[in-house]
Amino acid sequence: MSIAQKIISVPAEGSGFKSPLGFALPQPKSRIIPKKLVKLCYTLVHACETLKIRDLADGEFRPADTTLEQGINRQLNYLLDEVACNRPGFRLLEIGSGYGNLLKAAKERGALAVGVNISSEQVKFCNDNGLQTYQCNYRDLLNAKEWYGKFDGVIANGSLEHWVQPEDVLSGKMNDIYNESFQIAHKMIDPNVANARYVTTAIHVNREVKPEFLLTPWYKQPKDSDRRHFSLLHNWMGGYYPVSGQLEECAQPYFSLEKEMDGTLGYKIANDYRMARMMRGWYTNPRMVWRIFSSFLRHYQESRVMFQCYFVEKSWDWQFLGEDPPMKLLRHTWKLNSSSNG
Numbered sequence: 001m002s003i004a005q006k007i008i009s010v011p012a013e014g015s016g017f018k019s020p021l022g023f024a025l026p027q028p029k030s031r032i033i034p035k036k037l038v039k040l041c042y043t044l045v046h047a048c049e050t051l052k053i054r055d056l057a058d059g060e061f062r063p064a065d066t067t068l069e070q071g072i073n074r075q076l077n078y079l080l081d082e083v084a085c086n087r088p089g090f091r092l093l094e095i096g097s098g099y100g101n102l103l104k105a106a107k108e109r110g111a112l113a114v115g116v117n118i119s120s121e122q123v124k125f126c127n128d129n130g131l132q133t134y135q136c137n138y139r140d141l142l143n144a145k146e147w148y149g150k151f152d153g154v155i156a157n158g159s160l161e162h163w164v165q166p167e168d169v170l171s172g173k174m175n176d177i178y179n180e181s182f183q184i185a186h187k188m189i190d191p192n193v194a195n196a197r198y199v200t201t202a203i204h205v206n207r208e209v210k211p212e213f214l215l216t217p218w219y220k221q222p223k224d225s226d227r228r229h230f231s232l233l234h235n236w237m238g239g240y241y242p243v244s245g246q247l248e249e250c251a252q253p254y255f256s257l258e259k260e261m262d263g264t265l266g267y268k269i270a271n272d273y274r275m276a277r278m279m280r281g282w283y284t285n286p287r288m289v290w291r292i293f294s295s296f297l298r299h300y301q302e303s304r305v306m307f308q309c310y311f312v313e314k315s316w317d318w319q320f321l322g323e324d325p326p327m328k329l330l331r332h333t334w335k336l337n338s339s340s341n342g
């Protein structure tokens with residue numbers, strides 16, 4: 001029996017929900033096939049796991065810090081505090097749960113933590129390590145009635161960037177997709193929980209980006225131009241970023257913005273640590289080199305774009321460079337609007 005199928009039965013303290021909580025959540029039925037490019041990106045990124053790079057979002061660093069993990073752990077603790085995951089039995093859902101660092105930190109606080117994720121490699125890693133994770137598109141949760149009201153708080157840490165594709169922007173669906181994501185988070189939260197929160201962290205775009213730039217091959221764009229970096233990023237990762245204020249508009253009527261925090265510098269520092277570790281990995285970690293090599297054998301086109309984007313043109317770093325970087329990382333704390341019937 002997999003971890004995800006095991007039943008955890010504990011009282012939900014302080015949630016107003018008296019009966020024992022069964023966490024035997026069924027696998028959500030497939031509703032929307034996830035974008036192939038996004039799934040594949042995490043197959044390629046799996047090479048980082050050999051270097052113990054198992055956290056793929058921003059960090060929160062202090063001047064005395066000397067490791068990536070210090071900043072990452074501080075960021076995870078910030079997110080858990082924001083949803084008030086600080087008592088045994090707290091029921092947490094993470095959308096896009098990566099290698100499960102947040103789920104693990106929540107469990108250490110006594111929480112019941114559940115993740116959904118489209119990456120088969122990451123879901124296997126989590127479930128092999130005792131973390132309850134389901135492989136599905138978070139959009140499948142819209143119809144997963146058995147999941148409604150099962151959580152005290154929801155976190156999406158760095159997954160939102162993948163939810164909208166440039167094709168969605170061109171067909172005018174961008175805001176609808178974000179709005180639906182807030183509706184889903186709303187449905188997941190137990191209506192009896194007082195002051196429930198949903199927390200998101202997401203890269204936002206500071207400069208104009210036409211979806212057409214992302215859909216044009218990078219090698220047809222001028223070298224070092226914004227449009228070339230955008231094209232490389234999209235064709236490796238699959239996604240499109242919101243602009244400041246857009247999520248707040250899309251959150252209605254389900255959530256209201258309670259707090260916004262700029263985490264751009266923390267993201268840049270975390271990236272610098274990851275890049276330095278990856279560069280050392282070329283010389284010191286044959287398993288990393290093997291995973292990258294085998295990605296090239298199996299998925300040549302996508303691996304070529306990833307290599308060009310990350311190592312050659314350094315588009316990932318470019319996002320946070322300079323005094324006025326093209327992107328910023330925003331953390332948002334959303335307060336549930338209890339009057340909305342979702």
Ligand SMILES: C[S@@+](CC[C@H](N)C(=O)[O-])C[C@H]1O[C@@H](n2cnc3c(N)ncnc32)[C@H](O)[C@@H]1O
Pocket residue numbers: 034038042054055056057095096097098099101116117118119122136137138139156157158159162163
């Ligand atoms: C940048 S990683 C962040 C992972 C993790 N939260 C962390 O901080 O390390 C984005 C995560 O979102 C997941 N993801 C992207 N799109 C998704 C979707 N539509 N449904 C579920 N998970 C998704 C990816 O597989 C990946 O685990």
